[in-house]
Amino acid sequence: MPELPEVEVLVRHLRPLLRGKRIRAVTVHRKKVIRPDSPRRLRRVLTGATFQGVQRRGKYLLFQLQRRGGHPPVLLTGHLGMSGRMFLNRNPAPLPKHAAVVLDLGRERFIYEDPRYFGRLSLKVEAVKRLGPEPLSRKFTPAVFAAALTDSRRAIKICLLDQNLVAGIGNIYASEALHRARINPCCPAGGLTVRQRHTLWRAMRAVLTEAIRFGSTVPLHHGPGGRSQGRLFYYGLRTETPRYYRECLQVYDRAGQPCRRCRTPIERLVQAGRSTYFCPQCQR
DNA sequence: CACCATGTTCCTTG
DNA sequence: CCAAGGAACATGGT
Numbered sequence: 558m559p560e561l562p563e564v565e566v567l568v569r570h571l572r573p574l575l576r577g578k579r580i581r582a583v584t585v586h587r588k589k590v591i592r593p594d595s596p597r598r599l600r601r602v603l604t605g606a607t608f609q610g611v612q613r614r615g616k617y618l619l620f621q622l623q624r625r626g627g628h629p630p631v632l633l634t635g636h637l638g639m640s641g642r643m644f645l646n647r648n649p650a651p652l653p654k655h656a657a658v659v660l661d662l663g664r665e666r667f668i669y670e671d672p673r674y675f676g677r678l679s680l681k682v683e684a685v686k687r688l689g690p691e692p693l694s695r696k697f698t699p700a701v702f703a704a705a706l707t708d709s710r711r712a713i714k715i716c717l718l719d720q721n722l723v724a725g726i727g728n729i730y731a732s733e734a735l736h737r738a739r740i741n742p743c744c745p746a747g748g749l750t751v752r753q754r755h756t757l758w759r760a761m762r763a764v765l766t767e768a769i770r771f772g773s774t775v776p777l778h779h780g781p782g783g784r785s786q787g788r789l790f791y792y793g794l795r796t797e798t799p800r801y802y803r804e805c806l807q808v809y810d811r812a813g814q815p816c817r818r819c820r821t822p823i824e825r826l827v828q829a830g831r832s833t834y835f836c837p838q839c840q841r
Numbered sequence: 842c843a844c845c846a847t848g849t850t851c852c853t854t855g
Numbered sequence: 856c857c858a859a860g861g862a863a864c865a866t867g868g869t
Contacts, residue, residue: 559847589864616848639848640866655866673865675848684849711858720849727847773847809847830861832845 559616559637559676561692561725562768567643568613574645575608575620575667582661590657590671591679602631602680603660615688615724618643634685638675644668688724692761697723703754706746713749714742714833717761726761729809730768732834734761736808741840742826742833771802808834 583603585596606622609630613619618635635643641657645665652659653670658678660667669678689705690697705722706713716722717731726734735742738760740753749757807817811834812825821838 563847636848638864639846671865672867673846673848675864677849715859718848729847829859831848 559639559641560727560730560773561613561616561765562730562773564613564616564618564637564725565769566773567637568611568618571618571643571645572611575611577607578662578665578667579607580604580622580660581663584659584661585657586659587657587671587674590669590674590677592677593681594679599680603633606631614685614691615720616727617685617688619685631680632682634677634679634682635669636677636684638671638673638677640673641669641671641676643670687721689720689722690724692723692725692765699755699758702758703751706749706754709746710748711746712742712828713740713744713746713757714828716746718829718831723761725765728831728833729806730761730764732809733764733807736834736836736840737764739839739841742828742835744841768802771805773802808836810834 580603583596583600585591585599588596591599602624603622605626606624608620609623610621611618612621616636618637620633620635622631622633624631635641637643644667645662646668648661648664648666653668655672655674656668656670657674657676658669669676690701702723706716709716714731714735717726717734718728732742734757738753738757740749740757808823810832811823813822815821816823816836816839819836819838821836823834824837826833826835
């Protein structure tokens with residue numbers, strides 16, 4: 558589930574659904590996902606609080622909550638890890654197998670479920686404060702991006718995954734952006750020309766913006782008739798094509814398949830223990 | 842059984 | 856100090 562576009566689409570989906578809803582009860586099924594908070598503290602802070610807004614910062618969801626009794630507002634932060642999902646359910650309905658935290662909202666409930674439990678739902682904000690600039694914000698200019706890459710001898714793909722350099726890029730969109738910019742993922746970041754940095758800056762923003770427009774890689778549910786027929790719905794937004802956006806990716810998870818631009822087989826390599834996909838022809 | 846997976850943190854080594 | 860590499864976390868898919 559988890560890169561900037563997936564989180565952005567989820568936030569847009571949740572925002573109107575949560576606004577004004579009051580938390581009646583908090584159930585923590587997996588303590589590790591609320592670390593370093595305790596279930597008791599989370600219950601004490603959240604019970605009775607009302608959702609005011611939902612924002613995104615990098616891959617984090619930020620839930621702004623208004624408390625009663627003159628207490629200051631509180632910020633609940635969420636991260637989906639590798640496999641997390643957040644959604645609303647009608648209240649008396651079966652919980653998913655890996656429900657980690659459930660917020661009782663009265664007639665509905667908010668469910669954070671995560672089979673691998675790598676994600677977080679907590680009151681901790683330190684990691685959010687350390688994040689680099691938002692790649693789609695106006696403050697993220699080509700100059701800001703170029704400056705962040707100077708003097709770095711790390712491979713450019715590794716830099717794109719560094720959340721303190723730019724917030725929100727993950728393994729899928731790092732490969733996609735580099736292919737779009739026609740830059741080899743192994744290039745030392747500090748060795749890129751000014752022109753290449755500008756091209757990559759534009760490619761990153763284009764790839765992220767397009768993914769958001771298409772509803773990102775993860776469908777929330779299918780239209781009437783299920784998977785076999787009807788349209789796919791991505792967090793409530795109808796897609797522009799009757800296909801998974803995942804199938805529109807240029808290189809990610811396409812090792813051995815022809816590059817959509819030049820037909821050369823896509824290659825896979827491992828950087829920092831993670832797969833990188835690229836076209837050896839288009840990307841020098 | 843093997844290997845892979847949209848992420849982050851911590852630890853060790855150079 | 857920086858960089859790179861590996862392990863850990865925990866479960867599911869192929």
